Amino acid sequence: METPQSELDEFFGPRVERLTVEERPAVRRLGVVVSGSLSKGLDVKLDRTADIESTAVGRYVVVEGKSRRFFSMITDVSLDATDPRIAKLPPDVDDDFMREVILGVNTFGMLHVAPMLVLEEGATEPKPVKTVPGHFAPVVEATAGDVNLIFGSDEQAGFFHVGEPLDMEDIPIYISLKRFVERSSGVFGKSGTGKTFLTRMLLAGIVQSNVAVNLVFDMHNEYGWKSQTESRGEVKGLRQLFPSSQVAVATLDDESSRRRGSKIDFVVQIGYSDIEPEDVEMLQDLIVAAYHEAYRRAEEEAAKKMGGLAGNLKIPGLGNLF
Numbered sequence: 164m165e166t167p168q169s170e171l172d173e174f175f176g177p178r179v180e181r182l183t184v185e186e187r188p189a190v191r192r193l194g195v196v197v198s199g200s201l202s203k204g205l206d207v208k209l210d211r212t213a214d215i216e217s218t219a220v221g222r223y224v225v226v227e228g229k230s231r232r233f234f235s236m237i238t239d240v241s242l243d244a245t246d247p248r249i250a251k252l253p254p255d256v257d258d259d260f261m262r263e264v265i266l267g268v269n270t271f272g273m274l275h276v277a278p279m280l281v282l283e284e285g286a287t288e289p290k291p292v293k294t295v296p297g298h299f300a301p302v303v304e305a306t307a308g309d310v311n312l313i314f315g316s317d318e319q320a321g322f323f324h325v326g327e328p329l330d331m332e333d334i335p336i337y338i339s340l341k342r343f344v345e346r347s348s349g350v351f352g353k354s355g356t357g358k359t360f361l362t363r364m365l366l367a368g369i370v371q372s373n374v375a376v377n378l379v380f381d382m383h384n385e386y387g388w389k390s391q392t393e394s395r396g397e398v399k400g401l402r403q404l405f406p407s408s409q410v411a412v413a414t415l416d417d418e419s420s421r422r423r424g425s426k427i428d429f430v431v432q433i434g435y436s437d438i439e440p441e442d443v444e445m446l447q448d449l450i451v452a453a454y455h456e457a458y459r460r461a462e463e464e465a466a467k468k469m470g471g472l473a474g475n476l477k478i479p480g481l482g483n484l485f
Contacts, residue, residue, distance in 0.1 A: 190303045190304065190306060191303060191304045192210060192213070192301055192302070192303050193207065193209060193210065193213050193218065193224060193274065193302045193303060193304060194207045194208050194209040194210045194213055194272075194274065194301075194302050195207065195208055195210075195298075195299045195300065195301055195302065196226060196276075196295075196296055196297070196298060196299060196300045196302060197298065197299070198298075199276075199295060200295065201278075201292065201293070201294065201295050204238060204275055204276055204277045204278070205226065205235070205275070205276045205277075205278065205295065205296070206273060206274075206275060206276075207273065207274040207275075207276050207302045208243075208271055208272075208273060209271055209272035209273065209274060210267070211266070211267025211268065211271070212267075213272070215240065215242075215272035218237060218240055218272075218274060219237065219240070219329060219330045220237055220238060220239060220240060220329075221236065221237065221328065221329035221330070222236070222237045222304070222305075222328060222329060222330055222331055223235070223236055223237075223304075223305035223309070223310060223328055223331065223334075224236070224237060224274075224276060224302050224303065224304055224305055225302070225303050225304075225305050225309050226276065226278065226296045226300050226301075226302050227296075227300055227301045227302070227303065228296035228297065228300050229296075229297065229300075230283065230284045231281050231282065231283050231284065231294075231296070232281070232282045232309075233278040233280075233281050233292065233295075233296055234278070234279055234280045234281070234282065234289060234305065234309065234313050235276045235277055235278045235279055235302075236276065236277050236279055237274050237275070237276055238275050238276065238277045239274070239275035240272065240273070240274055240275075241272070241273045241274075241275070242270070242271075242272060242273070243270070243271055243272070243273050244269055244270045244271070245268075245269050245270075246269060249265075249269060249270060274302070276302065278292040278295065279292065280292060280313060281293075281294075282312065289312070289313055305331075305334070306334075307333070307334045307335075310328070310334050310336065311337070314336050314337055314338055315337045315338065315339055316337055317335070317337055319337075319339075321339055321340060321341050321372065321374075322337040322338065322339055322340075323337060323338055323339075323340050323365075323368040323372070324336070324337055325337070325338055325361065325364060325365065325368075326361070326364075340365075340368050340369055340372050340374050341372075341374050343365070343369075344369060344374055344375040350362050350365075354463075359385050359386075359390070362386070363385070363386055363390075363398075363400075363401070366379065366386060366401060367401060367404060367405075370401065370405055370409055370410060371405075382453070384423065384425070385400075386400055386401055387400045387401065387402055387412040387425060388400045388402050388403060388412060388423075388424070388425035388426050389403065389424075389425070402426060402428075403426075407428060411428040411429070412425065412426065412427055412428050413427070413428065413429050413430070413431050414427050414430055414431065415430075415431055415432075415433070417430045
């Protein structure tokens, strides 16, 4: 005899039993959503047991909604308190009892989280975020499975390992190079964050997989024959990693290239008849931009050297000038 529940299961299909955050293995809960918006992101109140110093901007988290899981990124970390007078008159936290009462209750940590993609119940691919989770939705650290569900894994053909997220060294990131070259992409970041290294690695993956043809305007000689790390170590360029049938290096200045020890495959010569007035104007802009960039780098290098010199001399107050 069929029960009403079995009839419903037959009509709608069996119910998918979701594990709660507490039941899911190897998941560290961080806190709950307390406010936010789709345009400005979500505010998350850290649990009392969550260590704010173990969180970091750039780490991936998952917000567990009622029927959706929001794959998100931490964009800010801050401190807050229920009573603003605590900031003006800090209590004596040397007292163990007072510290236990206040920390995590009257004072707590906050995370600002930006939802990036959403995975709906039963879906196999993430979708763009068009809504936000409700109040008190739990927020957990993203696991390797969560990251692989968004980016892909090494078990899928054509996926390339590009590194690990910030402060999440045990979670590898894989991307589909075929899909990567189908759209316009960019690598952005501050100086010294590894933009050149990541770009070189992506180019090497594209060449090795033979998914696209690349035309690289190597203005700073970072990708062709060889380059240097931040510590002045030598790094092989694409021409040393792949045969001439896959990578070829052209130059406009044969003498300069050979003086640097670069292996050149051919020289490009542009006749005066091929140059238009607009080309000269563009070239002037490039020269001015290159001059300012060289001047900026020279100033940074001089500041580093002078700062180190001042630190070694240990002159009070002088080290702060550089």
